[in-house]
Amino acid sequence: MTKLYEHGTLAMLMDGMMDGTMTLADLMTHGDTGIGTLTGTNGELTILDGEVYHAKSDGEVVHITDLTVATPFSSVHFNEPTVMLAFDVVDAQSLTAHLGDHDLANVFSGIKLHGTFQHIHVRVAKEQSQPYPSLLDVAEGQAEFQARDITGTLVGYYAPEIFAGPTTAGWHIHFISDDKQFAGHVLDFYASQLKGSLQIFDDFVQHLPVDNQSFRKMKQNMNGLKENIAKSEGGHH
Template sequence: MQSVKIGSLILFLFVALSCEEKKKLDTTTSTEAGPVIEKNDTYYHYSIWWAFVNKVFDADLSVAELKTKGDTGLGSFNLLDGEMVMIDGIAYRVREDGTISEGADTDKIVYANAGFFENDFNLTLEVKEGMDMEGLKSQLLDKLPSPNFFYMFEIEGLFDYMKCGGLTRQEPPFEEGLDVLIPNRPVFEGNRVSGTIVGFYCPDFIGNINVKGFHFHFISDDKKLGGHVMDFKATENIKVGIDKKTDYHFVLPDNADFENVSLEKEFQYKKNDAATDEQ
């Protein structure tokens, strides 16, 4: 009888310790109010840019899952049915007609960059004679500690002019890639717009896994203008929050589209060509 009691006690302790170790490994826990998300300092990247360029427009990442990877980000919804701008844990969808809504937790995203944004340092960019997209990128490059790391940005300001691009919803079988769709994308413009630019910087060594250099999306404070930032004009100072990232994690879509895609096309935004949205 004594040996049975000792055996039961050992089994109980083993189960208890195993459960405790599992808790330590879990990145999220649940309560009646919903999941409690444990923040980390990782740059999360879903689906590679090369796949996105080669017409992998249908994937499996839900908005709910993305929220466990970050509270700030950018990307595109499935079938290119809207550009995604994520800020303060809300994934906004900017559809091809320019309307903006909050993505539901069950909505799917085909491509995303995200992370939990925490300021490593702040900048106030002085705008003396006006600033545009190229001026912003130039000043940021001058002020970044090194071009060899990854960075996230939250850039707040009042913009005299803002030009954003959207995407046109696609239906399978997908026939046109980003090399055709981006130069012909819908364009949304506004004047005297206050809002936030969400962005990322990747060093050139990222290759075709992600967008090289800067990639920015915008959402206005009134949620009436948003999308991929093509250009802007500003004559008032701009506040920039910067989060340096050294941990980079990408996840590939586990579906037939990615399994069978031919990664033959290469496409990166070009410099000094705002007319076609290319950086």
């Protein structure tokens, strides 16, 4: 039995509910690998081998050791690969096709792929302050970075179409370089050779911040939610 644990929902961020509602310390009791963000959508988190790395919108990447900081939205799991993978040529557009033999359309799965990327394009959300805007507005002002011939790891998840709202339908992937100096939410990539693993999850655990009064009182706007999430996340096929 393998479990994907998600705190908060992407739909909450769409409506500006960006207060951190779970400490990283609590989050890490549910996994040693994952992705997320901090209060105010402050940057992009990549969790690898039980360590948390924070990509900031100025391009800096920080190793977070103070796990009392909080996240509004993160997904984690314990790295227990279902199958090992090796690809000769793969990019953001062909990832799903490369994994077609594994019949992922209706299941939650996770990838952890390592190699040298001839090109990678990432975004990093800028920190917002109250009153928080919608995630769509944040995406329009995001910082973007590109790198060539960089070695690192992709960490991310695939979610079935019916789960658009709680999370991103399709792929949601972060990248971190081996030297931990370059990281972010992946918009595009190209690599001539990648090796790693695929993990299929039996369980998807959705944890909600029920003790947070702003969350309890928020009115979720469902109009165009799926389309707006796709716009705000970008780059996944």
